[in-house]
Amino acid sequence: MGFLSLFSKPDPGVQVLPSGTVTVDRNNNILATTVSSACSQEALQQIGDQVLTLFREARKAQLSLSELTLHFSSLKITARELRGGAIIFLAPKHSFNAVSH
Amino acid sequence: MDARMENRYKVLIVDDDPAVLELYRDLLSQLPSHPEIFTTTSGARALSMLKSEPFRLLLCDLKMPKMDGLQVLMIVRRRFPELRTVVMTAVQNEEFRSRAYSLGVDLFWLKPDTQQNMEMFLQCIESLLGRDEEGGFRGVQSKSLMDLIQMECLSQSSTLLRITRGSLTGRIWIASGELIDAETEGARGETAFRRILEWKSGTFENLPAEPSRERTITKSANALLLEAAQALDEVAAPSSQSAEEVEQADHRKTVWRLASLSRAGADFVVSLPGADKSKPEGWGTEATQELGQWMQQAMEVCQKLGRELQAGSLEHLEGRSLDHRVVLLPNDGRTYLIGWPSKAAQVSEQSKQLIASWDS
Numbered sequence: 001m002g003f004l005s006l007f008s009k010p011d012p013g014v015q016v017l018p019s020g021t022v023t024v025d026r027n028n029n030i031l032a033t034t035v036s037s038a039c040s041q042e043a044l045q046q047i048g049d050q051v052l053t054l055f056r057e058a059r060k061a062q063l064s065l066s067e068l069t070l071h072f073s074s075l076k077i078t079a080r081e082l083r084g085g086a087i088i089f090l091a092p093k094h095s096f097n098a099v100s101h
Numbered sequence: 102m103d104a105r106m107e108n109r110y111k112v113l114i115v116d117d118d119p120a121v122l123e124l125y126r127d128l129l130s131q132l133p134s135h136p137e138i139f140t141t142t143s144g145a146r147a148l149s150m151l152k153s154e155p156f157r158l159l160l161c162d163l164k165m166p167k168m169d170g171l172q173v174l175m176i177v178r179r180r181f182p183e184l185r186t187v188v189m190t191a192v193q194n195e196e197f198r199s200r201a202y203s204l205g206v207d208l209f210w211l212k213p214d215t216q217q218n219m220e221m222f223l224q225c226i227e228s229l230l231g232r233d234e235e236g237g238f239r240g241v242q243s244k245s246l247m248d249l250i251q252m253e254c255l256s257q258s259s260t261l262l263r264i265t266r267g268s269l270t271g272r273i274w275i276a277s278g279e280l281i282d283a284e285t286e287g288a289r290g291e292t293a294f295r296r297i298l299e300w301k302s303g304t305f306e307n308l309p310a311e312p313s314r315e316r317t318i319t320k321s322a323n324a325l326l327l328e329a330a331q332a333l334d335e336v337a338a339p340s341s342q343s344a345e346e347v348e349q350a351d352h353r354k355t356v357w358r359l360a361s362l363s364r365a366g367a368d369f370v371v372s373l374p375g376a377d378k379s380k381p382e383g384w385g386t387e388a389t390q391e392l393g394q395w396m397q398q399a400m401e402v403c404q405k406l407g408r409e410l411q412a413g414s415l416e417h418l419e420g421r422s423l424d425h426r427v428v429l430l431p432n433d434g435r436t437y438l439i440g441w442p443s444k445a446a447q448v449s450e451q452s453k454q455l456i457a458s459w460d461s
Contacts, residue, residue: 014169014197015411046409050402058420061395062388067421070403071449073203073413074196077406092196 017075017092024048026084035090051079051086110136110157110230115147115173116189117165125160128219132227144168151181158230163190163197171197171411174204185229203413246298247326249305254278254322259310264297266304269457271297274314280325281316286458290317291325298329358384358459365455368425368440373397375434386440396438399429417449428452 163170257278271285369385381393
């Protein structure tokens, strides 16, 4: 079955889910991040922007949230409010840690 | 033309490597069902082919330029929900496996590297191609729970039926074709039986009979099934009710929901309809409109994030404030926001149970 070596390919050319933390200020400037540089700055800012929007709009609905956890099927995003900004934890889920707590 | 040849299933293989495509074409065309094999090297081309032909199965590589396999599968799931999908990859990565399955892929298979693996792979593909034509009891899935119980009773069976609907579980004991007991969520006997029969969908399994089970149901199965069918018909045809009856039913429903809310220990629930844009409904809160607006925005934000990060769909969102914990839960086309006291534990599980009981 030597011809099956055709199947092996090196790097996965698949978008990898971001993993690590990112801290943004109230204007969505990234202050610090441990997310791999394979994840673009724009993607991180997008996450920051959406998270800050969620906190801001919740305040308008008289729901002053200090922490948010978004459980997607493959990614868990936890965000804690930080003086108008937020610290955001990004944790990809797989079979070994898929159970949400 | 041979009828069998006319009804051949169409299989589409997407891989950026033409040599791999050729190899798969040769291998899959030897399957017993003799599928018609189509190939393409790009995800975009695959999508246009899927639009123009009725394919049965899509085999997709993960690593491809421009549009990767997960992107292709995400679009395919939305546009062609009936299509069976298989990921073939040389990448041993648990995250990709998990993401592929969360997109609803039928099979995630590491590209075979031994003859034995290759044979297993081909067997799986053959099974996926002909899955719904096999015999056995699969057809029972299209029957309602009432049909199933009737079948068990008519055949004088003794069995324990376990029915699951989301996080709700019910059990129905049948002995020699007679209903003897039922149990769900704290209710027992006829009440539990009626409650279980109201569930619109779910899964069930037959467990071994329990002959020593104490009898709590004395009415015949037929009488109970008839009563349940009449009750369901009344719910399905509300137009025959007078305005006063409708109002009374709504009032009873509200009282029941408030009682179950307080029993569960929750503070409030807001329910937001899906596409019909009607107003949110709230129980236990004065801020229904404001919360409904936030729920709408939060769902939009989460859908956008899930799409752009390829993180899949939102299962639920949890929020914490000084005096509350909240859970935003998409369920069956509606979105619910459930508020809990700040000290409540396991709020996501409790929310799912509460909403499953409301929904049923």
